[in-house]
Amino acid sequence: MTRTLRIGDQVVLDRERLAGLFEAIRKLGYVVHGPILSDGAIVLGPIESDRDLPIGWRDRQDAGTYRLERREDDAVFGYAVGPHSWKRLLFPPKRSLWRAEREGARFHLLPIVEDTPKLALFGVRPCEMAAIRVQDRVLANGQYQDSNYASRRRQAFVVVADCHEPGGGCFCASLGTGPTEQGEGWDLAMTEILQGRHRFLVRAGSSKGLDVLRALPWTETSPADLQAAERQRQRALRRMGRRMNPEGAKELLYQAASDNHWDEIAQRCLMCGNCTMACPTCFCVTVVDRTSLDGSQTERERVWDSCFSLEFSYIHGGSVRFSPYARYRHWMTHKLASWQDQFGTMGCVGCGRCIVWCPVGIDITEELETFRSRVGGNREAVR
Amino acid sequence: MRAIPKAKRPKLAVWKFASCDGCQLSILDLEDQLLEVLGSVELAYFPEATRAVLKGPYDISLVEGSITTRHDAKRIQEIRRNSAFLVSIGACATAGGIQALRNYANLRNYIQAVYPRPEFIDSLDKSTPIRNHVFVDFELRGCPVSKEQLLEVLNALLNGRKPNIPAYSVCLECKRKGNVCVMVAASRPCLGPVTQAGCGAICPSFHRGCYGCFGPAESPNGASLAAWLRRLGQDDEAIVRLFRSFNAASEAFHSVSTAHENPKPQG
Ligand code: SF4
Ligand code: SF4
Ligand code: SF4
Numbered sequence: 001m002t003r004t005l006r007i008g009d010q011v012v013l014d015r016e017r018l019a020g021l022f023e024a025i026r027k028l029g030y031v032v033h034g035p036i037l038s039d040g041a042i043v044l045g046p047i048e049s050d051r052d053l054p055i056g057w058r059d060r061q062d063a064g065t066y067r068l069e070r071r072e073d074d075a076v077f078g079y080a081v082g083p084h085s086w087k088r089l090l091f092p093p094k095r096s097l098w099r100a101e102r103e104g105a106r107f108h109l110l111p112i113v114e115d116t117p118k119l120a121l122f123g124v125r126p127c128e129m130a131a132i133r134v135q136d137r138v139l140a141n142g143q144y145q146d147s148n149y150a151s152r153r154r155q156a157f158v159v160v161a162d163c164h165e166p167g168g169g170c171f172c173a174s175l176g177t178g179p180t181e182q183g184e185g186w187d188l189a190m191t192e193i194l195q196g197r198h199r200f201l202v203r204a205g206s207s208k209g210l211d212v213l214r215a216l217p218w219t220e221t222s223p224a225d226l227q228a229a230e231r232q233r234q235r236a237l238r239r240m241g242r243r244m245n246p247e248g249a250k251e252l253l254y255q256a257a258s259d260n261h262w263d264e265i266a267q268r269c270l271m272c273g274n275c276t277m278a279c280p281t282c283f284c285v286t287v288v289d290r291t292s293l294d295g296s297q298t299e300r301e302r303v304w305d306s307c308f309s310l311e312f313s314y315i316h317g318g319s320v321r322f323s324p325y326a327r328y329r330h331w332m333t334h335k336l337a338s339w340q341d342q343f344g345t346m347g348c349v350g351c352g353r354c355i356v357w358c359p360v361g362i363d364i365t366e367e368l369e370t371f372r373s374r375v376g377g378n379r380e381a382v383r
Numbered sequence: 384m385r386a387i388p389k390a391k392r393p394k395l396a397v398w399k400f401a402s403c404d405g406c407q408l409s410i411l412d413l414e415d416q417l418l419e420v421l422g423s424v425e426l427a428y429f430p431e432a433t434r435a436v437l438k439g440p441y442d443i444s445l446v447e448g449s450i451t452t453r454h455d456a457k458r459i460q461e462i463r464r465n466s467a468f469l470v471s472i473g474a475c476a477t478a479g480g481i482q483a484l485r486n487y488a489n490l491r492n493y494i495q496a497v498y499p500r501p502e503f504i505d506s507l508d509k510s511t512p513i514r515n516h517v518f519v520d521f522e523l524r525g526c527p528v529s530k531e532q533l534l535e536v537l538n539a540l541l542n543g544r545k546p547n548i549p550a551y552s553v554c555l556e557c558k559r560k561g562n563v564c565v566m567v568a569a570s571r572p573c574l575g576p577v578t579q580a581g582c583g584a585i586c587p588s589f590h591r592g593c594y595g596c597f598g599p600a601e602s603p604n605g606a607s608l609a610a611w612l613r614r615l616g617q618d619d620e621a622i623v624r625l626f627r628s629f630n631a632a633s634e635a636f637h638s639v640s641t642a643h644e645n646p647k648p649q650g
Contacts, residue, residue, distance in 0.1 A: 039562070039563040039568070039590065040563060040568045040569055041563040041568050043561065064567055064611070065567055065570070066564075067568070083563055083568075093559035093560075267604075267606075267607065268604075269604065269607070270552070270577060270603075270604045270607055270608055271576075271600070271601075272552040272554040272575070272576035273551060273552060273554055273555050273558075274554050274558060274564070274576070277554070277555060277558030278558065289547070290535075290547070291542045292538075293416070293419050293420065293423050293534075293537075293538050293541060293542075294423065295542045303559065304555070304558075305555075306551065306555055308551070309549070309550075309551040309601070310550065310601050311549065311550070324602055324604070356567065357564055357567055359564065359566045359567065359573070359576050359611065360576075360608065360610075360611045361611070
């Protein structure tokens with residue numbers, strides 16, 4: 001080590017030194033979560049060291065199907081995103097909001113223990129980093145702040161890992177959210193290099209990240225390292241499973257509001273809501289009130305909801321989006337069009353989860369193309 | 384829902400029709416909350432728990448089982464007349480149950496095959512849900528019902544609020560739990576996408592497909608799921624068997640099983 005590292009400096013960390021990275025992060029008091037093998041998929045769970053990672057595994061993904069396979073090498077990041085997304089940790093599926101106790105004709109609030117663990121998110125992919133930024137905008141930096149999300153997010157230590165093995169559902173390259181476009185919001189970014197000596201290019205994106213990186217036995221990068229990384233990036237771009245043309249998607253979908261192709265999609269769509277649960281940017285929730293039998297206590301719990309449920313749009317008199325086509329239309333139009341009006345970005349980061357984890361393989365990229373091909377063509381009003 | 388008058392403990396009756404008793408037993412299964420439940424209501428009729436019988440009318444009637452005899456078809460009318468709230472519980476009471484498989488066969492043949500003296504058997508051709516006979520205030524699904532949901536319905540009735548019983552798919556519960564989808568990751572047939580939540584996605588949590596014991600979800604698209612199951616290599620016979628079990632006679636499952644039946648039923 002010959003110089004003082006600064007934020008943004010790219011250095012090399014040998015594969016054998018990866019365990020040290022985990023130690024350094026844990027020493028700062030973080031509970032590390034990252035990719036692990038479980039039930040035939042790569043999911044997110046607590047990890048202690050590099051040994052818990054799915055080393056030497058890859059996935060084969062396509063619409064409605066996912067399979068694990070052994071790799072021929074010992075890649076640490078040789079797979080794409082799985083069924084879980086980091087919103088499980090930053091925006092948990094269930095959370096207690098408040099409790100109250102009756103006191104004669106009045107009531108008083110009872111304290112709830114808010115769990116805001118100091119999390120380290122290890123192996124966040126660029127598209128997932130983009131998804132976290134989308135949720136930051138909605139849940140932490142918008143008009144209404146979710147304090148629990150904001151504090152989990154503020155405390156989190158984020159390690160981004162570039163993708164060199166995109167999945168069959170992936171289309172981050174089309175949306176500029178990957179495979180190596182890390183954007184902002186992380187503490188460390190890693191690029192795994194498989195060619196030659198197994199190593200990682202590492203950069204710090206924050207002072208927290210810099211403290212960790214400085215404590216590691218890094219070495220200087222050589223031009224060969226950068227060339228290898230670029231070759232890998234080009235290969236990843238060529239192997240992107242899907243593509244989406246976001247050009248004019250907003251106007252296109254607004255114009256397609258009464259296209260009868262929505263009905264054709266609805267014939268296949270199960271209204272099951274898997275796409276919304278799997279999507280890393282979907283943030284909708286509902287609240288459930290529970291009472292004690294004697295009515296003396298009550299608790300309000302928040303749970304992930306889906307715009308595919310009838311209750312989601314229920315108001316006095318019934319559900320606004322009653323017909324299946326209206327529910328799928330709402331979802332897709334929100335992701336690709338109205339999200340832009342609402343939050344200034346797309347609601348989609350191109351991770352492909354909604355395609356892969358849809359039980360009947362409905363493909364948002366394909367549907368967008370279908371609408372595009374029908375513009376000015378044989379569209380008929382559904383109502 | 385209207386609130387039960389707070390002044391007195393509401394009278395609760397538990398009735399049985401063609402069924403296995405599993406749903407009523409989930410009341411006794413409440414263990415931790417059982418004493419509190421029994422303290423909040425007056426047990427007026429519940430032969431599984433007590434021999435004491437109080438006369439009607441009843442504030443809450445829980446009805447288990449399907450209607451399979453003329454005698455029962457009359458009895459349910461009587462119970463309805465005597466009950467302020469009638470809640471049908473379980474797949475039998477809400478869809479006809481597993482015994483509705485008779486709806487797809489000739490009852491005479493079954494009776495001849497099973498009973499030594501078939502002439503003593505007086506049974507209806509079809510097993511039908513309670514809703515087909517009387518007005519039902521609330522239906523609780525499941526084979527058996529979930530004891531937590533049963534408690535929630537009683538709780539809601541006692542507190543005069545709407546029960547939190549979602550009608551969306553099992554998949555929402557499955558994904559919230561963080562399960563890896565057995566259809567996507569293992570091509571295992573799963574009825575979760577067309578089945579109503581409430582069980583907590585028990586089967587997928589143990590790596591098997593949902594077999595639909597909670598009956599159709601609010602917007603079931605069984606035809607599309609069945610078409611996908613064909614692509615996953617399931618044949619018509621397997622699809623019929625999948626959709627034709629505890630909730631065979633529910634409209635949404637019935638239409639899929641008959642569409643895949645070979646040869647197609649006549650008429
Ligand atoms: S809409 Fe689909 S591809 Fe886009 S971010 Fe959500 S899950 Fe990923
Ligand atoms: S698009 Fe797929 S995952 Fe989403 S609700 Fe429809 S069937 Fe379910
Ligand atoms: S395992 Fe079954 S219930 Fe769970 S998400 Fe998949 S299809 Fe739905």
